[in-house]
Amino acid sequence: MPLTLQIFRSPVILWWCLSVCIIFSTCSVDAFQVTRDQNRTPWFFVYRSNSKRIRLSNRKTDSLMLTTLQLSVDDTSSSISIPFSMDPTSDAACHNLRDTLQLSSEQHQQLAKLAVLVNAWNADINLISRKNCSRDVVFGRHILPSLAPLSIFSESKELQLLPGQSVCDVGTGGGFPGLPMAIARPDLDFLLVDSVGKKIRAVQDMADQLGLKNVHTFHGRAESLPSSRKFDWVMGRSVAAIPTYALWVYHLLKKKSDDEKCGHLVYLIGGDIDDSILDLAVHDEDISELLKHPFVSDKRVLVFPQPAVHELALASGEKLQVHRGGSQERRPGGKNKKLGSGSKARGQWQRRGITTPKSRGYEGFRRYDSLDKK
Structure with a gap:
């Protein structure tokens, strides 16, 4: 009798x-599933775990014959949709930028790159909220709403952005709305202002990487800007309450003259606003209506002429504290401030020369032990 039959005759x-066989068949029913794919692979095995599916298939390629391992993640948990996020490469983004705002493909690429740069910088510096921050959130929640005023300028005859005009973004933070507007309008001159130095350095770096020659930055408060510097437009996005913000920027807007129109404040803000403030605005429209997209933003765009901004500043009840000379203009070591005729400032230490002996105030001092005991 063959050896194989003798082995299998043993009961053990x-x-x-x-x-x-029973154990293997039981495990295989739970762990493996045989499926037929009529289009691609004749037979494949799908291994299911809690969150991953590994597809093993035998497939011939042009250059090699190998076993292809395809990984696809099956998230069984309910996905959390982030409000107002948008993929910059999606059809919706292309429709908003190309069709609604009439931007070019190069500008679309720059805006998509800006979303990547802001997301990268935000990991080190808190430019925007870090909660659920991603490229899509930066683009949908920050970049796209910053471009909404373009629809106002293109439709209104009285409110138009003319080539060569100056724009000041006060409280730019992570570069909004200044950087997206500078990409969309390279024919305008932009000054981005913020009092936080690390944010301004990040904004300037992003502007350099994007090749924006029309962007300048200023580290300091708006009150520190020279009073002779006037702008055609001042922009801001949810920096402060409208009367307070008007107090900070009203002196930066051009006044109406025979040669030119007055400057305007363009402010992006959400929430409830008092009717007395809305009555002073020459334009008030939701961002979702401007971009013709219902799920873009819950904020609105308000436009105020210079006289209305001045009136809002007076209504704030606050007093403007002017800080002349921004911190950007300071030189290292404080050499920008000179002392007159070698005089010493009050409380300043006098530098001692090498030959000057140290003065410790010990003259005539004797220890207690050296005193004559009586």
């Missing part, structure tokens, strides 16, 4: 083989 071996 037969019981062991039967047990192995």
Whole structure:
């Protein structure tokens, strides 16, 4: 009798083989699933775990014959949709930028790159909220709403951005709305202002990487800007309450004259606004209506002429504290401030020369132990 038959005649071996087969078949039913794919692969095995599916298929390629391992993640948990996020490469983004705002493909690429740069900088510096921050959130929640005023300028005859005009973004933070507007309008001159130095350095770096020659930055408060510097437009996005913000920027807007029109404040803000403030605005429209997209933003765009901004500043009840000379203009070591005729400032230490002996105030001092005991 052959050796194989003799082995399988043993009851112990037969019981062991039967047990192995039963265990293997039970595990294979739970862990493996045989499926047929009529289009691509004749047969493949799908291994299911809690969150991953690994597809093993035998597929011939042009250059190699190999076993292809395809990984696809099956998220069984309910996905959390982030409000107002948008993929910059999606059809919706292309429709908003190309069709609604009439931007070019190069500008679209720059805006998509800006979303990547802001997301990268935000990991180190808190430019925007870090909660659920991603490229899509930066683009949908920050970049796209910053471009909404373009629709106002293109439709209104009285409110138009003319080539060569100056724009000041006060409280730019992570570069909004200044950087997206500078990409959309390279024919305008932009000054981005913020009192936080690390944010301004990040904004300037992003502007350099994007090749924006029309962007300048200023580290300091708006009150620190020279009073002779006037702008055609001042922009801001949810920096402060409208009367307070008007107090900070009203002196930066051009006044109406025979040669030119007055400057305007363009402010992006959400929430409820008092009717007395809305009555002073020459334009008030939701961002979702301007971009013709219902799920873009919950904020609105308000436009105020210079006289209305001045009136809002007076209504704030606050007093403007002017800080002349921004911190950007300071030189290292404080050399920008000179002392007159070698005089020493009050409380300043006088530098001692090498030959000058140290003066510790010990003259005539004797220890207690050296005193004559009486």
